[in-house]
Amino acid sequence: xxxxxxxxxxxxxxxxxxxxxxxxxxxxxxxxxxxxxxxxxxxxxxxxxxxxxxxxxxxxxxxxxxxxxxxxxxxxxxxxxxxxxxxxxxxxxxxxxxxxxxxxxxxxxxxxxxxxxxxxxxxxxxxxxxxxxxxxxxxxxxxxxxxxxxxxxxxxxxxxxxxxxxxxxxxxxxxxxxxxxxxxxxxxxxxxxxxxxxxxxxxxxxxxxxxxxxxxxxxxxxxxxxxxxxxxxxxxxxxxxxxxxxxxxxxxxxxxxxxxxxxxxxxxxxxxxxxxxxxxxxxxxxxxxxxxxxxxxxxxxxxxxxxxxxxxxxxxxxxxx
Amino acid sequence: xxxxxxxxxxxxxxxxxxxxxxxxxxxxxxxxxxxxxxxxxxxxxxxxxxxxxxxxxxxxxxxxxxxxxxxxxxxxxxxxxxxxxxxxxxxxxxxxxxxxxxxxxxxxxxxxxxxxxxxxxxxxxxxxxxxxxxxxxxxxxxxxxxxxxxxxxxxxxxxxxxxxxxxxxxxxxxxxxxxxxxxxxxxxxxxxxxxxxxxxxxxxxxxxxxxxxxxxxxxxxxxxxxxxxxxxxxxxxxxxxxxxxxxxxxxxxxxxxxxxxxxxxxxxxxxxxxx
Numbered sequence: 001x002x003x004x005x006x007x008x009x010x011x012x013x014x015x016x017x018x019x020x021x022x023x024x025x026x027x028x029x030x031x032x033x034x035x036x037x038x039x040x041x042x043x044x045x046x047x048x049x050x051x052x053x054x055x056x057x058x059x060x061x062x063x064x065x066x067x068x069x070x071x072x073x074x075x076x077x078x079x080x081x082x083x084x085x086x087x088x089x090x091x092x093x094x095x096x097x098x099x100x101x102x103x104x105x106x107x108x109x110x111x112x113x114x115x116x117x118x119x120x121x122x123x124x125x126x127x128x129x130x131x132x133x134x135x136x137x138x139x140x141x142x143x144x145x146x147x148x149x150x151x152x153x154x155x156x157x158x159x160x161x162x163x164x165x166x167x168x169x170x171x172x173x174x175x176x177x178x179x180x181x182x183x184x185x186x187x188x189x190x191x192x193x194x195x196x197x198x199x200x201x202x203x204x205x206x207x208x209x210x211x212x213x214x215x216x217x218x219x220x221x222x223x224x225x226x227x228x229x230x231x232x233x234x235x236x237x238x239x240x241x242x243x244x245x246x247x248x249x250x251x252x253x254x255x256x257x258x259x260x261x262x263x264x265x266x267x268x269x270x271x272x273x274x275x276x277x278x279x280x281x282x283x284x285x286x287x288x289x290x291x292x293x294x295x296x297x298x299x300x301x302x303x304x305x306x307x308x309x310x311x312x313x314x315x316x317x318x319x320x321x
Numbered sequence: 322x323x324x325x326x327x328x329x330x331x332x333x334x335x336x337x338x339x340x341x342x343x344x345x346x347x348x349x350x351x352x353x354x355x356x357x358x359x360x361x362x363x364x365x366x367x368x369x370x371x372x373x374x375x376x377x378x379x380x381x382x383x384x385x386x387x388x389x390x391x392x393x394x395x396x397x398x399x400x401x402x403x404x405x406x407x408x409x410x411x412x413x414x415x416x417x418x419x420x421x422x423x424x425x426x427x428x429x430x431x432x433x434x435x436x437x438x439x440x441x442x443x444x445x446x447x448x449x450x451x452x453x454x455x456x457x458x459x460x461x462x463x464x465x466x467x468x469x470x471x472x473x474x475x476x477x478x479x480x481x482x483x484x485x486x487x488x489x490x491x492x493x494x495x496x497x498x499x500x501x502x503x504x505x506x507x508x509x510x511x512x513x514x515x516x517x518x519x520x521x522x523x524x525x526x527x528x529x530x531x532x533x534x535x536x537x538x539x540x541x542x543x544x545x546x547x548x549x550x551x552x553x554x555x556x557x558x559x560x561x562x563x564x565x566x567x568x569x570x571x572x573x574x575x576x577x578x579x580x581x582x583x584x585x586x587x588x589x590x591x592x593x594x595x596x
Contacts, residue, residue, distance in 0.1 A: 023496075023497070024416050024497060025416065025418050027412070027416070027496070027497035027498070028412035028416040028418050028497075029412070029418070031408035031409055031411060031412040031497070031501075032408075032409050032412050032413070032424070034405045034408070034409070035405050035406065035409040035468060035472060038405060038464070038465055038468055039427075039428075039431060039465065039468065039469070042443070042446070042461060042462065042464075042465040043431055043434065043439060043465050045442065045446065046439035046440075046441075046442025046443040046445075046446055047434075047438060047439050047442060048442065049441065049442030049445055049446070050438055050439060050440070050441045050442040053441050053442070053445075058441075063445055063448075115334075116338055119331075119334060119335060119338065122331070124331070124332075124335070130335055130338065130339055131582070132579050132582060133338075133339045133342050133343050134338065134339075134342050135578055135579065135582055135585075136342055136343060136346055136575055136578075136579075137342055137345075137346075138578070139522070139571070139574050139575045139577075139578035139579075140346060140571050140574070140575070141525065141526040141543075141544055141570065141571065141574070142526055142528065142544075143526070143528055143544040143545075143547055143548050144349075144544075144547065144567040144570065144571050145345070146548075147547060147548070147563050147564075147567055148345050148346070148348070148349045148564070148567060149345060151349075151352065151560050151563070151564065152345060152348060154560075156361075157360070157361045157363055157560075158363065159348060159363045159365060161363075162363035162364075162365075163365070193341070193342075193345070197342070198589065201586050201589055201590070202589065202590060204586075205586065205590040250433045253435070254435035254436065254437065256436070256437065256528070256529050257528040257529065257544070257548075260528075260548075261528075261548050272437075273435060273436070273437040273529075276437045276440070277437055277440065277529070277533070280437075280440060280441055280444075281533060286441050289441060290441045290442075293435070293437045293438045293440060293441065294438065296435050296437060296438060297434075297435055297438035300433060300434075300435050300438075301430070304430050304433045305430070
């Protein structure tokens with residue numbers, strides 16, 4: 001008798017729970033709809049249109065008058081001569097510039113970020129103030145930092161030339177942003193200045209999660225701090241640093257504003273994004289520019305997929321454990 | 322002795338880092354107070370004090386309007402994306418459903434989109450909706466740009482809240498919308514402030530869309546206005562004005578970041594490292 005009642009009770013509970021969970025499921029999809037509409041209508045559709053326009057001869061003057069031309073924006077042959085983005089020396093120059101910029105600046109940011117994070121992780125007077133000071137470059141809008149550095153790097157009235165001349169490192173003023181041999185370094189320096197705080201903060205967050213007793217033990221055993229750093233600290237914070245490096249790299253690959261403002265459309269610093277926008281807007285070649293933008297998208301999508309798959313696998317393992 | 326050298330090297334490093342971080346902004350501030358011939362004096366110390374540049378940016382061009390535009394765009398972006406993101410992140414963090422992992426990965430990938438890849442499609446869309454050269458034409462693309470990030474960070478925060486609160490409400494028969502409004506919203510305020518602030522900074526700084534989707538000076542946002550500031554002649558750049566404008570739009574952001582620095586660090590790490 002009591003047993004039957006109990007069974008009955010658990011059955012109703014089961015029914016109730018499944019009703020509840022299906023209500024929750026419905027709510028979940030309802031809650032997600034606005035976001036998915038927003039993403040699809042405004043991020044998905046423009047992306048598909050960009051890819052499509054890459055296969056047309058669209059022109060900014062009249063977008064409705066475009067015709068499908070297949071892969072001609074990418075590669076076409078007329079009288080044995082090749083045309084298209086894929087054989088455009090300027091495109092490959094932009095690709096090379098972007099890669100060079102990304103590798104060097106992310107590399108330097110990681111190194112400096114690590115050093116600053118180690119400094120901020122030590123205990124000293126005024127640590128809060130130093131941390132605040134380090135954050136300032138990150139808070140400054142990219143355009144503003146490009147303009148600020150543009151003025152400081154000015155060939156005639158710039159303070160950088162003034163200081164370097166005063167110390168005796170250079171013997172005559174350098175046109176940092178205009179000279180092809182220094183322009184990319186100028187861009188890299190401003191980017192490093194601006195984004196090192198981001199790296200430092202992420203590295204610091206990882207450092208502060210390290211267990212303190214390991215260091216206590218190492219200190220008691222009298223192990224050289226440099227050895228401790230390479231054998232203990234670095235391996236432990238490596239995952240966090242790798243994630244930060246990937247995020248920064250994906251950011252660096254689409255660099256636009258800094259280069260556009262600091263060195264305008266100079267070929268020595270032109271990135272893939274700057275190249276694509278120049279074709280799209282300045283030259284009004286929407287079809288050709290869209291083809292270039294699509295290529296950039298493919299590069300970043302590939303890298304993102306690799307990242308997400310690798311990261312997803314890892315977090316999946318974490319869930320099981 | 323050895324210890325003293327170590328301390329000295331350490332503090333020298335600290336001073337170097339601080340100088341390198343702060344100097345450009347400091348130099349922009351002292352330049353903004355220089356005018357006329359003084360502007361071409363590359364001394365690193367303040368030499369003169371004139372607030373003429375701050376007046377002339379409002380007289381020579383609609384910079385007040387530019388600031389207002391930026392405030393309107395950034396605020397609307399924050400409000401819109403937070404409204405959409407709170408309910409979406411509740412679903413993603415709290416309800417188990419098929420395809421949740423896939424959806425999260427899609428959101429993460431969209432946040433890594435190169436902006437230029439949607440530029441021509443977006444341009445066409447904005448034009449066809451009649452929003453070219455208007456503020457809504459900047460609010461919509463910026464909201465979409467921010468949304469994946471907002472959803473991602475709020476989901477990370479929401480996952481960390483204790484399960485018991487919600488279970489009690491479910492037992493009491495509260496609907497999911499009530500749960501979000503009455504239980505999570507009050508708990509999520511700190512996270513929403515952080516996320517909103519980061520979204521605000523992002524929208525305040527956005528340049529590519531603001532440059533491409535506007536035509537006249539009256540609808541430009543601050544970064545575009547500063548980037549396109551020109552002098553009386555083609556060869557003369559009004560550096561004094563540019564620096565004054567730069568300082569003016571940066572000071573509020575720097576103050577916000579310094580006041581909320583702990584929260585911002587939490588938001589950044591939630592957005593990046595846990596991704």
